[in-house]
Amino acid sequence: MRELFFEKGLGVIGEGSMSVMRKDPTTEEWVVLATERARRPHELAHDQHKAEPPAFVPSCPFCPGNEAKTPPETLVYHNHKDGSWQVRGFANRYPALTEEGMTNTKLEEGFFMEMNGLGIHEVIVESPEHNKPLALMKDSGVKNVLLAYQERYNILRGKPFVKHITIFENHGASAGTSLEHPHSQLIATPVVPREVRLRQKIAARYHDDTGRNLYSDLLDHELRLNKRIVMKSGGFVVFHPFASHEPFETWIMPKRPQACFGNAPAADLEEFAHVLRMSLAKLYHALNDPDYNLVIDTVLPGGENEDCYLWHLRIIPRLAEVAGFEIGSGININTTLPEETAQFMREFHGEEGEE
């Protein structure tokens, strides 16, 4: 959390009331919701509008006309009318992991474990327009991006060494973007990350204990309590989770239990595109285009995952700094209450787009 000691204009709400600790049922991490230092939702909006970039930047390697500056295309969707591209995919030019080598683990001095950086790292350019983030696109544009995610996910998961694939977007400098042109990334790893393994374990134990899917139960409880829901459609729910680790942390979850994003039906993606675009547009307009990270939490299909897991999307706006307490303890201090931020977003009706 950003430290709060003596800041002016703090807007302390619920002064004198105690903070609470809540446990994230999916990770078993405690979170501190510090009502003593809580801020009203609107106080987290950026003070200033960011300078709006132009629609086309001649030097941008992701802008039309500069296709030769990127590695060869792995994916391209065209506009049926004029043949121009709408979404492009290609290998990352400075990949974190590459397909060279094998997964053989070696031990340094019989103690330290190291292996080759085997994996795949790809980029998806979301639109030809330099200044059109997902929040400002039409539903149809967002749907194309989701279809591209799914297409590349399903191709990458066919490789025998791939054990996990992270799909993510970094929006804005504080979220780690180096290129302004809207784009997403996929990284396939030769291991299931410890954190993903932990979530699977927790969900599997819940299934062992109850015979039910942890994520479905979580969603049922959020729907029944109806305090942290931002928006619903026939098949999807947008909510700020009970144990939100960060202010305005937003989850979008399909009601249909399905472990793997790669298997979501095309009709679901259409509906998903709409609620995702609406959610991002609300954040964009209500908080003045905050930087954020977006990740799709998914596991590979099959086996017990199908009973235990449910793919979903998380948006983490970058409104608070992680500091020493979080680094030392792994416990986040969130200075907002998800009940209040969800209500704020539910009631916010700005320019939410044309569709």
Add this chain to the structure above:
Amino acid sequence: MRELFFEKGLGVIGEGSMSVMRKDPTTEEWVVLATERARRPHELAHDQHKAEPPAFVPSCPFCPGNEAKTPPETLVYHNHKDGSWQVRGFANRYPALTEEGMTNTKLEEGFFMEMNGLGIHEVIVESPEHNKPLALMKDSGVKNVLLAYQERYNILRGKPFVKHITIFENHGASAGTSLEHPHSQLIATPVVPREVRLRQKIAARYHDDTGRNLYSDLLDHELRLNKRIVMKSGGFVVFHPFASHEPFETWIMPKRPQACFGNAPAADLEEFAHVLRMSLAKLYHALNDPDYNLVIDTVLPGGENEDCYLWHLRIIPRLAEVAGFEIGSGININTTLPEETAQFMREFHGEEGEE
């Protein structure tokens, strides 16, 4: 990681070589060391010197003369010559957790787990001088701060509800500081954080398997390999760990196995103060005063912790943004090699102070 696509002046080293994945033996997390996108150590220095603040700021609640603006003192060390204070401790005015209430956990809808925000949150002002961070103090000043950490740690751990105490410092705005005047904090929690519990489990299993202390073995291997050591004293080792999660991540570890920082002998703290001050001074001068978080990783004493754990200090310079891949997978991408950053720091001899 900060994304790297087409940045100029990237200073790519080892181009064409593969990146590696390394497993942190203490957390069992994999880290990607991306040599394809690696940066030379000096490239991570701040471009500009930060503006140096004045030694005294009349409006600063931590500066001398403003003692009445803070909650009552829990600790104060005086200068024997003139009676002025050197270190002050007090409750945080906007505490994340407070001593009110009890730990009774309640379930919302029989599903979501919540409890009162029971705990203690304290501040330690490190010096009367507004512009004197630990890096620029004398060894004796740093020793006083460590003595204050230990005194408050040992008092807080006496409370029956306290299950873990995190000692930390946030240095600089990107590390979460809101007040410039150098200060540290302690937060006592009524639970052992999941991340701390995991580390204890891993260390206990290692002890079950080998009869040895994981942290002592890690230190022995680092000393034997002698590739990532920055500095040694009789009883302490400063190194950049094998699986560094962040660029210039620095660990300071005592050679004597001891689970709890609260039990470190005074003579050890004197030596610890010297190596800590030297380590922070090297970072300050070599990288132009980077923002950083400092945490002491310690567990409560007694029981099997004594066989399995070894307290140590971690410095995490804030040189890279955590982005979507890290948030989604928990795997960090580090664009530097600890062998290279440790060598760089070992060979750097700037103004490292007077003592």
